[in-house]
Amino acid sequence: MIGFMVRRVIQALVVVIGVLLLVFLLAHIIPGGFARAALGPRATKPQIAQFNRINGYNRPIPIQFWIYLKTLVWHHNLGYSYHQNQNVTNLIDERLPKTLVLVGISTVLALIVAIPLGILQVVRRNKPVDYVLTGASFVFYGTPSFLLGGLLILYFAVDIHLFSVSAPQGQTVGAIVSDPRALVLPELTLAAITIASFSRYMRSSMMEAMTEDYVRTARAKGAGPRRVLFVHALRNALIPIVTLLGLSIPAIVSGAVITETVFNYPGMGLLTFQAAQTTDVPLLLGTALVATLATVVGSFLADVMYAVIDPRIRYASR
Amino acid sequence: MFSVAAVAIAAALLLAACSSTTTPSSTSGQGTSVPTGGTPQSGGTATWAELPGSAPNFIFPFDPPGLFSVPNISQFQYLMYRPLYWFGSGTTPNLNLSLSLAKAPVYTNNSETITIDMVPYTWSNGETVTAQDVVFWMNMMHAEKNSFGAYVPGINAIPDDVTNVVATSPTEVTFTLSGQVNTNWYTYNNLSQVTPMPEAWDVTAAGATAGSGGCFSGAYGTAATDAKCTKVFDYLATEAGYNPSNPKAANNSFSTYATNPLWQVVDGPWHLTSFDSTGDVSMAPNPHYSGPVKPKLSKFEELPYTDESTEYNALLGGKLNVGYLPLANVPKATTNPEVVAEQDPRLSGFYLNEYYGWEFAYFPINFNSSGNSGAAGKIIAQLYFRQAMQTLVDQPAIIQKVFKGYGAPEYGPVPVLPVTSFLSSGEKTNPYPYDPTKAKNLLSSHGWKINAGGTDTCIKPGTASDECGAGIPAGTPLTFNMQFATGITTQTEAVNDEISSWDSVGIHIDETTSTFDTVIGNATACTPGPSCTWEFQDWAGSWVYSPDIYPSGEELFATGAVANYGSYTDTTDDANIKATDFTNATLDTYENYLAQQVPVIYLPDQVQSLTEIQNTMRGVTPQNPLSTITPENWYFVK
Numbered sequence: 007m008i009g010f011m012v013r014r015v016i017q018a019l020v021v022v023i024g025v026l027l028l029v030f031l032l033a034h035i036i037p038g039g040f041a042r043a044a045l046g047p048r049a050t051k052p053q054i055a056q057f058n059r060i061n062g063y064n065r066p067i068p069i070q071f072w073i074y075l076k077t078l079v080w081h082h083n084l085g086y087s088y089h090q091n092q093n094v095t096n097l098i099d100e101r102l103p104k105t106l107v108l109v110g111i112s113t114v115l116a117l118i119v120a121i122p123l124g125i126l127q128v129v130r131r132n133k134p135v136d137y138v139l140t141g142a143s144f145v146f147y148g149t150p151s152f153l154l155g156g157l158l159i160l161y162f163a164v165d166i167h168l169f170s171v172s173a174p175q176g177q178t179v180g181a182i183v184s185d186p187r188a189l190v191l192p193e194l195t196l197a198a199i200t201i202a203s204f205s206r207y208m209r210s211s212m213m214e215a216m217t218e219d220y221v222r223t224a225r226a227k228g229a230g231p232r233r234v235l236f237v238h239a240l241r242n243a244l245i246p247i248v249t250l251l252g253l254s255i256p257a258i259v260s261g262a263v264i265t266e267t268v269f270n271y272p273g274m275g276l277l278t279f280q281a282a283q284t285t286d287v288p289l290l291l292g293t294a295l296v297a298t299l300a301t302v303v304g305s306f307l308a309d310v311m312y313a314v315i316d317p318r319i320r321y322a323s324r
Numbered sequence: 325m326f327s328v329a330a331v332a333i334a335a336a337l338l339l340a341a342c343s344s345t346t347t348p349s350s351t352s353g354q355g356t357s358v359p360t361g362g363t364p365q366s367g368g369t370a371t372w373a374e375l376p377g378s379a380p381n382f383i384f385p386f387d388p389p390g391l392f393s394v395p396n397i398s399q400f401q402y403l404m405y406r407p408l409y410w411f412g413s414g415t416t417p418n419l420n421l422s423l424s425l426a427k428a429p430v431y432t433n434n435s436e437t438i439t440i441d442m443v444p445y446t447w448s449n450g451e452t453v454t455a456q457d458v459v460f461w462m463n464m465m466h467a468e469k470n471s472f473g474a475y476v477p478g479i480n481a482i483p484d485d486v487t488n489v490v491a492t493s494p495t496e497v498t499f500t501l502s503g504q505v506n507t508n509w510y511t512y513n514n515l516s517q518v519t520p521m522p523e524a525w526d527v528t529a530a531g532a533t534a535g536s537g538g539c540f541s542g543a544y545g546t547a548a549t550d551a552k553c554t555k556v557f558d559y560l561a562t563e564a565g566y567n568p569s570n571p572k573a574a575n576n577s578f579s580t581y582a583t584n585p586l587w588q589v590v591d592g593p594w595h596l597t598s599f600d601s602t603g604d605v606s607m608a609p610n611p612h613y614s615g616p617v618k619p620k621l622s623k624f625e626e627l628p629y630t631d632e633s634t635e636y637n638a639l640l641g642g643k644l645n646v647g648y649l650p651l652a653n654v655p656k657a658t659t660n661p662e663v664v665a666e667q668d669p670r671l672s673g674f675y676l677n678e679y680y681g682w683e684f685a686y687f688p689i690n691f692n693s694s695g696n697s698g699a700a701g702k703i704i705a706q707l708y709f710r711q712a713m714q715t716l717v718d719q720p721a722i723i724q725k726v727f728k729g730y731g732a733p734e735y736g737p738v739p740v741l742p743v744t745s746f747l748s749s750g751e752k753t754n755p756y757p758y759d760p761t762k763a764k765n766l767l768s769s770h771g772w773k774i775n776a777g778g779t780d781t782c783i784k785p786g787t788a789s790d791e792c793g794a795g796i797p798a799g800t801p802l803t804f805n806m807q808f809a810t811g812i813t814t815q816t817e818a819v820n821d822e823i824s825s826w827d828s829v830g831i832h833i834d835e836t837t838s839t840f841d842t843v844i845g846n847a848t849a850c851t852p853g854p855s856c857t858w859e860f861q862d863w864a865g866s867w868v869y870s871p872d873i874y875p876s877g878e879e880l881f882a883t884g885a886v887a888n889y890g891s892y893t894d895t896t897d898d899a900n901i902k903a904t905d906f907t908n909a910t911l912d913t914y915e916n917y918l919a920q921q922v923p924v925i926y927l928p929d930q931v932q933s934l935t936e937i938q939n940t941m942r943g944v945t946p947q948n949p950l951s952t953i954t955p956e957n958w959y960f961v962k
Contacts, residue, residue: 042848043841045389048879050477050886052470053389060571077572086571088390091381091564092601093575100601156633164640171641172634175627177600270634272602280377283811285841 014309018302023075025298026291030071033287043285044088074291084295085288089280094292097277102259102296103179105273108266109258111189112196113251120201121247124208125235128216139205146202155195155268162191173271192269196262204250211246215239244315252308259300260293357664358937358945359675362961369623370941370958373635373647374399379603379628381578383587383596384564385519386464386557391566392473394870395603398952399626401519403607404590406445406615408458408518409511411873412948415742417682419511422616425453425591429515431507438499438510447522448590448612455491457520460540462489462499464521467539467553471561471568474517474871476886479878479905482514489544509905512874524589528559560586582606593619593956603628609956620959640670645941646958649676649934651728651814658729661741661931665729674936679947680741681932682869684734686924687808687862688847688890689713695805695857702795703802704859704890709793710922711756712766716825718758719928726817730931736919737867738875738911739929742949746875750916764829772802772830779803780830803832806860809840814930815864822927833860840864847889861889866929870950876904877914881923892923 040063041054049057058064062073077083084094127136146154163171170188174181182189215221216239224238263275274293281289374380380400382391387401410423421428430439445453465483469475477484480502488500501510526540527533535541537556542549561568563586565577581587581599588595593615594607605626609619627643629635632650639647649668658665664676689710693700703709723731732741736751768774771784771792780802782792792800808819816837823833838846843863850856867887869875879885882901883893900917903909932951937944943957 040845042845046392046473046844048392048473048476048887049389050470050475052477056470057390060569083572086575088571090601091391091566092578093572096576096578097601156637159637159641164637167641171637171643175602175604267630268634270628270630270638272628272630276630283377283839283841285839285845 010309014306018306021302022295022298025294026075027071029291029294030074030287031067033285033290034067034070040285040287078295084292087281087286087289089284089286090289094288097289098274098292098296100177101272101274101277104182104271105260105262105266105275106258107179107182108173108189108192108271108273109196109262112193112200113254113258115193115197116200116204117247117251119197120204121208121244123201123205124212124243125240127205127209128212129235131213140209143202143205146198147206149199151195151199151262151264152268154198155191155265158191158195159268173266173269175270192265192271195265195268200254204247207246207250208243212239212243215243218242241315245312248311248315249308252304252306252311255304255307256297256300260297357675358677359939360942362940362942364620364942365960365962366620367622368960369625370621370645370955370960371625371627371643372953372955373638373644374603374626374628375648376629376631376635380605380626381601381603382564382566383581383599384560385521386461386468386471386560387473388471388561388566388568389473394868394951398870398948398950400605402592402952403594403624403955404587404592404596404610405519405521406592407516408440408461408520409515411512411516411870412950412952415679415946415949416744417742417869417873417949418744425520426458429507429511431505431510434504435507435510436501436504438501438515440497440499440515442495442497444614445591446612446614447524448588448595448610449522449524450612451522451524452494453520453522453591454494455497456494456540457522458497458518459489459491459544460521460523460526461518462486463539463542463544463549464553464557465517466545467550468557471557472517476872476879478884478886479882481878481905482510482517487545504906506876506903506905506908509874509876513872513876516871516873520591522589522591525560525586526556527586528555563587593617594624597623607955613956615956617954617956619956621955624955624958639674639936642673644936645938646944647674647936649936651730651930651934654728654730654934656728657724659724661723661730661732664934671936674938677935677937677945677947678730678931679933679935679949680732680739680929681866681951682739682742682873682949683866683929683932684737684739685866685927685929686734687860687927688924689860690850690856690858690890691893692850692852692856692891693859694852694854695859696800696803698852699796699800700804700857700859701852702793703800706770706793706796707921708766708770710925712763712829713826713831713925714756714922715759715763715766716829716831717756717822717925717927718825719754720758722818722821723928726814726821727928727930730934731928732931733928734926736915736926737877737880738915741929746911748912748915748919750912750919755919756922758825760825760829767802767829767831775830776828778830779832801832802830803834804859805834805836805857806862807836807838807843807846807858808862809843809864810837811840812864815862818927819862819864849884849889849891851891860925868950873950874904874911875915876911877901877918878905881918890924894921894923897921897923 041057042049045053045057062070087094127139130136159171162169169190173192174185174188176182221234221238224234260274263279266273266276278293281293378395380395382396385401385405387396406425408425410420411417413420425445427441442455469483485502486499487502491497523540524534526535526537528537538552539556542552558568563577565575567573578601582596590610593610593613595610597608598606607624635647636650636653638644653668655668656666667676689704691701691704719733735754738747738751764774771782772780773783774780782796782798782800784791785796785798787794810816826833840863843861846858847861878901879887881892881897883898900914904911904914940960942961943959
C-alpha cells in the first residue's frame with residue numbers, strides 16, 4: 007500500500023506540473039499580450055512596458071514558468087489578478103469555502119437520497135415505482151441546470167415568494183449557512199441532477215450485485231432478503247458510487263459554473279469562468295491548480311476507498 | 325426633436341403597463357414618461373444593480389491603468405470623493421458647476437494661465453477642501469503620470485503642459501501652462517481628471533501625521549516633491565489593494581476598505597460602510613457633506629450580478645429598487661430610440677427610463693496591414709473602399725432588428741445621442757446611407773470586378789481615378805480577415821448583418837471570434853511587416869468620452885495617437901485636431917472631415933441602459949450619460 011501511495015504521489019506531482027505547464031503555455035500563445043487586455047484600450051506604451059516588467063512578462067516563457075513554480079512552492083503565492091485587483095490566493099481563499107458549502111451540501115444530499123432510491127428501484131424492479139423513478143431521473147438528468155434553476159426561481163421565488171431569487175451573499179461560511187432560505191433553490195438544482203445520475207448508477211450496480219454468486223450463496227444459506235440486500239449486495243454495489251464520489255471532488259472544489267451563475271453565487275466556478283473570459287492568467291493558473299489537485303486527490307481517495315469497501319482489492323507493490 | 329405625439333403614445337403605453345400607486349405625469353426625462361408626485365420620505369435603503377463583471381475594485385481615486393473604469397470612478401469613488409469639476413447636466417455630458425468643487429476656470433494670458441476659485445466644501449474630518457488639495461493631486465500626477473489611467477503621453481496635455489501649479493490662497497489655485505490651449509478642451513479633457521485629495525492622505529505609513537508625506541505641500545514639478553509623491557502613491561495604492569512595485573505581494577485590502585481611516589475622509593455625500601470582493605457595496609450618508617444635495621436615503625447598496633438574467637430575476641423577485649431591463653427581455657421594439665415602447669408587464673412595479681452613453685461605436689481597420697499578400701492596408705487606404713464599406717452598414721436595420729429600436733446611428737466620432745451641442749452639421753445626417761448599388765458602383769468604378777456573394781478582384785491596377793489604387797496588383801481579391809468579440813448576443817447579430825451586407829457586393833470576410841480581451845489585445849498599431857497582418861478588429865465596444873469628455877480626436881485619430889490602432893494618418897485631420905486642442909477652433913471642421921473620411925467603420929450604438937426604477941422612487945432621472953450615479957438625489961415617496 008505504501009508503495010502504491012508513493013507511486014500515486016509522484017504521478018500526482020507530474021500531473022499537476024503538466025497541467026500548470028499546459029495552461030501556462032496556452033495562455034501565453036494567445037496573441038495580443040496580457041498587458042493590453044489588463045490595462046485597457048487607453049494603455050500607453052510606457053504603461054504596457056511597466057506592466058510587462060513588473061509581472062515578468064518580458065522574460066522568456068520557461069523562466070516565467072520557473073519563477074511561477076518557485077513563488078508557488080516557497081511563498082505559497084499564486085500571483086495577482088489585475089482584473090480583480092486582488093491576490094489570487096485571497097480570491098481562492100474567499101471563494102473555495104463558498105463552493106464547498108454549495109456543492110458539498112448538494113452532493114451529500116444527493117447521496118442520502120440517491121442510494122435509497124436506487125435500492126428501492128431494485129427491490130421494486132419493473133414495478134410502477136421503478137418506472138416512475140426511472141422516468142423522473144431521465145427527466146432531471148436531461149434537464150440543463152440553467153433551465154431547472156430558472157424554473158425553480160420563477161415559481162418558488164418570483165411567483166410564490168417562498169425562497170430567495172439569489173443564493174446567500176455572505177462573505178463567510180457562517181453567513182451563508184445562516185441564510186438557509188436562500189440556499190434551498192441552488193441546492194435543489196444541483197442535487198436534483200446529481201440524484202438522477204447517482205440513483206441510476208446505484209440501481210444498475212445493485213442489480214448487478216443481486217445476480218452475483220455470493221448473493222445466491224447467501225440466500226442458499228438462509229439469509230433474509232434484508233440481510234442479503236444491505237449486508238451482502240450493498241457493499242459491493244457501492245463501489246461505482248465511490249468512484250463517482252471521488253470524481254465529484256473536482257466539481258465540489260471547482261464549483262458549478264452554471265448554477266453559481268444562475269443563482270448569483272460567487273464561487274469557484276464563476277471565478278474560473280471569469281478568469282477564462284478575461285484571459286486573467288494568474289487567476290486561470292490558480293483555479294486550474296485547485297481543480298487539478300482536487301482531481302488528483304479525488305481519484306486517489308476513490309482508489310483507497312475501493313480497498314476499504316472491497317477487501318479483495320489490494321494495491322500491492324510490484 | 326421627437327414628436328409630441330410619439331412621447332404621448334409612449335407615455336400612455338407606459339401608464340397602461342404600470343400599476344403605480346403614485347401619479348405619473350408626462351414629465352419628460354430623456355423622452356420617456358417618469359412618475360412624479362407622492363410624499364417624499366426620509367430614510368430607506370435603495371439597492372442598485374451593478375452591470376455584470378462591473379464590480380468596483382479600487383477605492384483610491386488616482387486609478388492605475390488597469391483599474392481606471394466607470395464602475396470604480398463614476399459609480400463608486402465619486403460618491404465619496406468629488407472631482408474638481410462635475411460633468412453631466414441633465415442628459416448631456418456638459419460641465420455642471422452646481423456640483424463642482426470650484427467655480428468655472430478663468431483662462432487668461434492667451435489661455436496659458438488658469439485661475440480656479442474653490443467653492444466652500446468640507447472634508448468629513450472637518451477640514452476645508454482647499455486649493456492646496458488640488459496642488460496635492462497635481463503633484464502626484466506629475467510624479468506618477470504613468471501610473472494614472474487617464475494620462476495620455478505625446479499630446480502635450482495635463483500634466484506634461486503644466487509648468488507650475490500654485491495655491492495662491494486657500495481658495496485659489498493657479499495653473500501655468502506651456503502654451504495656448506483651447507479652453508473647452510482643457511476644461512473638459514484635462515481639468516476633468518483632477519480630484520482634490522485631503523491632507524490626511526499625505527502619509528506613507530499607517531498612523532503617520534497628515535502631511536508628513538511631503539507631497540501635499542511640495543513645490544510642483546521638483547524632483548524632491550516627485551520622490552515624496554511616489555512614496556505616498558505607493559502607500560495609498562497599496563492600501564487600496566494594488567502594490568505598484570510588487571503586485572504579487574500578499575494583500576488583503578478589500579476587507580479594510582470600509583474601516584481604513586484613510587478612506588473615511590470624504591468630501592462627497594456618502595461614506596463606505598461595507599465592501600466585499602464580489603462588489604457588494606454599502607454606503608451611508610456623510611453627515612458632514614457640505615454640497616448642495618444631501619442624501620435622503622439612510623443607506624445605499626450596490627449589488628453585483630453574475631449576468632443579465634440573474635439581475636432580471638432579482639428585479640422580478642423585488643430585490644432591487646433600481647436595475648436594468650436586459651434587451652432580450654424588451655417586450656416590444658420601439659420606433660423612437662428615446663421613447664420606451666412598452667414596459668415588461670411582469671415589472672409593473674417599475675418604470676423604464678433609457679439613456680444613451682457619451683460614446684460612439686466603431687471598429688478599427690488597419691491601414692498598415694500586410695495581410696492579403698501585402699494589399700490589405702493598401703486597399704483600406706483607399707477612400708472609395710472605406711466609403712463602400714460604410715455605405716453597406718445598414719444602421720437603421722441593425723438598430724431596429726437587433727437593438728429593438730433602442731440604439732443610435734453613428735455618422736462620425738461624435739455621438740448622435742445624447743443630444744448635445746457638440747454634434748456638427750455634417751454628423752447630423754448620414755453621409756453614407758445604406759445603399760448596396762452605390763457601394764457596388766464605387767468598387768466597379770475603381771477597377772474591381774464585382775462578384776456578388778463571392779469575392780471581387782482588382783482588374784484595373786494603377787493609381788488613376790478609375791483604377792484600384794497604389795500597391796494593389798491585378799488579381800488581388802477583395803478579402804479581409806475580421807476578428808470580433810463574442811459574448812454579447814446583440815453585437816454578434818449586428819456583426820453578422822454587416823458581414824452579410826459586405827458579402828452581397830463581393831467584399832469577402834473571413835471571420836474569427838475570440839474574447840473581448842484577445843480582440844482588443846490584437847488591435848495594436850503596427851508598422852507594415854510580416855507581423856502586422858490584422859485587418860478588421862471588432863471588440864464590440866465603444867469609445868467612451870470619459871474622462872476626456874470633449875470629443876476631440878487627439879487620442880483616437882491623430883497620427884501615432886495612443887488609441888489610433890489602425891494607424892490612420894492624414895495631415896488635414898492632424899491639423900484639425902491640433903486646432904481643436906490648441907486654438908479656439910470649434911469641433912465642426914474636425915468632425916465633418918472625419919465623417920467623410922471614414923478612418924474607422926462607424927457602427928450604430930446600443931442604448932447604454934434601459935433602467936428600471938421602482939415606481940415609489942424619485943430622483944433617479946435624468947440619467948447621466950457618463951454613467952455616473954447620484955443616489956443623493958434619490959428618495960422614496962408614499
